[in-house]
Every structure is written in structure tokens, then in C-alpha cells.
Amino acid sequence: MAPKQNEKCIRNTTIKVRLYPTPEQAVLFDKTFGCCRYLWNQMLADEERFYHETDMHFIPTPAKYKAGAPFLKEVDSGALAAVHQNLRKAFQHFFDNPSSYRHPTYKKKKHCKNSFTSYCQYYPSGKGASIYLTQDGIRLPKAGIVKANLYRKPLHWWTLKSATVSKTPSGKYFCSLMFEYAEKPVALVPPTPETTLGLNYSLSHFYIDSNGRAADAPHWMQQSQDKLIRMQQRLTRMQRGSHNYDQQLLKIQRLHEHIANQRKDFVHKESRRIANAWNAVCIKDTNLVEMAQQIKLGNIMDAGYGKFRICLQYKLERLGKPYIVVEKYFPSAKTCHRCGSVNEALSPNAKRWICPACGAVHDRGKNAAINLRDKGLEQYYGT
Template sequence: MAQTKTWNTTIKVRLDPTPAQAAFFDENFNCCRYLWNQMLSDQIRFYTETDAHFIPTPAKYKKDAPFLKEADSNALVSVHQNLHKAFQRFFSNPSRYRHPTFKSKKRCKNSYTTYCQYYRSGKGTSIYLTKDGIRLPKAGLVKARLHRRPLHWWTLKTATISKTSSGKYYCSLVFAYTTKPSRQIPPTPETTLGLNYSLSHFYIDSNGHAADPPHWLARSQDKLRYMQQQLARMQPGSRNYEQQLYKIQRLHEHISNQRKDFLHKESRRIANAWDAVCVKDTNLVKMSQAIKLGHVMDAGYGRFRSYLQYKLERLGKPYIVVEKYFPSTKTCHHCGSVNEALPAGAKRWTCPICGTTLDRAKNAAQNLRDQGLVQYSASQRQRASA
């Protein structure tokens, strides 16, 4: 009998809180930030004195900080659990995850997470959706723009309230649902797509197609530069200064939304059209540190890969990651020979063994596709023999 699998999906909606509800959200942001810093400080001091890891519970701080009693208790519990998970990740792999740091009011994101409680008496839940709003603990019924509704078999788990730099409030509802695993179709070279990262084209696939998304930040650079010049001439703290700062924040938010919209649509198109996708484990952070490569992180290729991965997995399709040291660019797709003398800037090159003229990016994507299928077949054989 096939075992069911549990997935989490998120519905993010825009909130229209009243002034009192907005003030309550802001107070919760401050309480969660304060509690995080206090817990982290006590944990560091306790570890220094005893060489042991211990994080106090939120109840310890309510006596000295009575304002914590006005906050959502589940939000304070989530702060404790998030800090505990952050230390678990750090202790498990210090080279990958950094030590938890203190949160700043100016630099950190304003958000808090509350859990949905299901009452035993059957009277309902602490968080639920209405026709035009969301009922949140202690905040009451908050008006929301519900563009999407959850399916009836989904189970609400958490709600994360966040505030953008432009002053907009959002609520991210996390639902859990179970599905039976669908029968996987073995990928073939014809139904598998290889993606090779390209700085100028975002990516080049194994069919030679380039994404070529708009450069949103570059297109708005002149407007953004002019707005920032105006801001620099204004008196900090004045009304004109705050209004101009708000306009700049809205422009940055608009650019971010344009980028996310493209990444979601492009990843959905690929996930629906192909049975498997092969990508390279490229370290974009190290690549962005190279001065001659330009703004690598602006395109959002790393987020695109994460979007593509979870969408493929929910469809029961393999997402194959090829090892980052695989010589996909220097390997000839036709004969398999490796050209170690290939210049770094050559867009087209001729194989010295078979004499085939190759397009650098397309050849790399085809090699990633073939290598990914080899890895997938090996993993399936290993799973069958286990």
C-alpha cells in the first residue's frame, strides 16, 4: 500500500488592519524582537559560564517585562522554538550556518508567527478565515484581500504576520495536506531539461532557449537615483523626507514583486512541461564576490532553483542537482572529451578531438542533462538494491 506524504503550502494575503490592530501588530513585532535578544543574551552568558546549551522559556521574562503579557503568547513560544532551531542548525553544521545574532529594529524584518490551536470542545480554531477577513488571536477579525481560498481538506498550521518597509501588512497562512505519491515516469533525454546559469540570459537550457528576463533594477536605476538625490537634499525627520523615503521603499518593493512574479511563472512553466530538471550546484554567493561578474544576486537564480525544486517535488517529478565541480562547460557533448585549454571568455569553441563546433552555454546545459540522468539512474539502482 502506498504511503501518503504530507506537504505544506502557503497562502499570502494582504491585510487591511484598523489603527488599533496595526498598533497591536507593531507591538508584537517589538515584543518578539525583545524576547529573541533577551533569550540569546542569556544563552550566551549561560554557555560561557557552564559550557552547556540552555534557552529559558518566555515565562521567565514576563515578570521583569510586563508588556510581554499583552502580546500573543503563541508568538512568544514561536520565538523560543525558532531560536532553538537556529542553534540546532548551527551546532549540526557550523560551516554552513552561522551563530544566531541579535535582531535590530532598523535592519531586521518585522514579523511574528502564531500557531493555530484546535479546541477539544469542537468549537473551532483560534485562527480561521471569513468571507472578507482573518480572525487572529488577540487582534480579532482583520480585513484581508483573499485572492485564494484553501481547499476543504487542508489543515491550518500557522499564521505569520509581516510588515513591509512601505508599511503594508501581510499574513502568510501555512496549510498542511496529504497526498498519495503518484507513479513516477522514468525521465528520458527527450523529457528532461538541463539548465545552465547565465549571467546575461539568466539561464540557457539544453534546447538552446534563453530566459532573458527584464533587468528590473537596471530599468528603474535612473528613477531610483533621482529619488535618492532628492532625499539627500531633504532634512532627515521632516515630513517631506518621510514621504520621499516612503516612495523609495515602494519602488524597491515594486522591483522585488516584479522579480518574484517572473520567478514563480517561469518555474511553474518548466515544472508543468518537463518530467525532470537537472541543474548545477553553483555557489552564487562566491560567484557574486567576483568583481568582473557583475550583479549575480540581482537576478534571483538561487530563489528560482528553490521555487522549481518544490514545484517539481509536489508533482512527483525529480529535481536533480549535479555536483558543482563537474566540468560541464569544458566537456564536449558529442564525444565526451574534456578540453582543459578552453578560454574562460569563449562563447563558441571547437572540440580538438571530434572537430564539432559547440555553443558554450547550450553544450553545458546538455552535459548537465546527461550527467543528471546518470546520477538519477544510479540512485534508483541503489534504492532498488537496498
């Protein structure tokens, strides 16, 4: 099979920036989070009632609720329209693929993300848009210009599609700006074993590649993790509800966010390094349920592996390089990459092993990564 040439396509990209709202703007955002949650729950209840009575699916539009709940008029109507769209999408996902998606559920104030999305409206004859960027801020409907740290500017041919405002548990506001742009086709370089990297997921090393390189979590991440454990221990000795307790809890929430940022930073840098250096990457399809169980074991990098794969895929694809997924039942660990025999007796804990068929000495992770690389290339070329 000849490698496919990339077709010209529409891409999305997001820039997430910190917002610095005035107290009035912060109140408006908090109100909008509440209104969106309220509207979601109302629409979901009406959908369920309608379905119960008529056996048909229907979600009323936000306008229907404004008379009974005048506070909805105080917030961005675009955000309310987005709730309607999101609920429709959630039902669509569930109807199309009930084994992977849950039926939409009610949002509880305590256990739901504080966020709302507003789609950008473009007014006819060049009269501007409902959302746009200024020198050091973002214009949002109802809120006006909100101060923002625009550390990265969009390219001039990008079109702003939407803005999602969110608030972290420690009270910081962020805005994710989504842009759309058309991309020119990229010339595809056919991958060879020398220019292809196999990646094997590793619980203790994040991953081990087909050259035997392990990507350990950086030292500074381990330091944050140790600090978090100490802070949590201190919290357990404090009186619940006291001033000190609340202060400590806030510190812990901030550190959690800091660790999440460190992880994101590491994942982006690692995936960028690989995407630039290699012409193709082969990786095993992972069982997300098994992954979730492993995450509970508490390695700090585990939560980042899913994100790492997503980053790696889009970074490679934007460079016109293949990201090859090998099916999850392929016995990458038990197969000898030298002679191809499968060692069924291999213990799951063995780090090193000797092939009973050919006598080759294997490092478990490296051998598995080499097998993934070879299997992936075989798949890619259809041999």
C-alpha cells in the same frame, strides 16, 4: 537503478496575503514585533549567561519574563512561545551544522525583519481554533478579525498550522499562512533525453537550456530597474532628512517591493512552465558564495535564481518528476557534448567555441546545458 515510486507524504504550503489592519490592530502588531525582538534578545542573553556559568544550554520559557516586563502580557502569547521555539531551532541548527549556520545573534531594531509567528491552537471538542479565516479576513489572537485580501482560498482538507505577520519598510502588512496536507503518491514517469531539460545558469540570460533557449528577464523588469536608478540619483541630490527626501525614500522603498514582486512573479511563471512541460530537470549545484558575489554585479535577475531553483524543485516533486542536481565541479562548460573531450584552454569569456578534438561548433550556454542534462540522466539511472 529503477526510479523510486513517490511515497505518500505530508506537504506544507503557504499563502501570503495582504492585511489591512485598523489603526489599533497596527499598533498591536508593531508592539508584538517589538516584544518578540525584546524576548529573543533576553532569552539569548540568559542562554549565554547560563552556558557561561554551568557549561550547559538552557533557554527559559517566555513565562519567566512576564513578571519583569508586564508589556509582554499585552501581546499574543503564542507569538512569544514561537520566539522560544525559533531560538531553540536556531541553536539546534548551529549545534548540528556549525559550518552552515551562525550562532544566533541579537536582533537590532533597525536591522531586523518586523515579523512574528503564531502557531494555530486547536481547542478540544470542536470549539474552534486560535487562528481561522473568515470571508474577508483572518482571526488572529488578541487582534481579532483583521481585514485581508484572501485572493486564494485554502482547499478544505488543508490544516492551518501557523500565521506569520510581517511589515515591509514602506509600512504594508502581510500574513503568511502555513498549511499542512497529506498528498497521494504520484506515478513517476521515467525521464528520457527527449523529455529532460538541462539548465545552465547564465549571468546575462538568467539561464540557457539544453535547447538553446535563453530566459531573459522580461522587458517590464528592466523598465522598473531603470526607473529605480533614476529615482536613486534624484535622492542623492536631496537634503537628507528633508520632507522631499523622506518622500523620495518612501517611493524608492515601494519600487523595491514592486521589483521584488515582479521578480517573484517571473520566477513562479518560469518554474511552472518548465515543471509542466518537462519530465525531469538537470541543474548544476551552485556555490552560494560565488553566487552572492555575482549578485553584487547587479543583474536584476540574479537574486531570483536561488528562489527559482527552490520553486522548480518543489513544483517538479509535486508532479512526481525528478529534479536532478549535478555536482558543482563537473566541467559542464569545457566539455564537448559531441565527443566528450574536455577543452581546458577554453576562455571563461568565450560565447562560442570550436572543439579542438572533433571540430564541433558550440554555443557555450547550450553546450553546458546539454552536458548537464546528459550527466544528470547518467546520475539518475546510475550508469
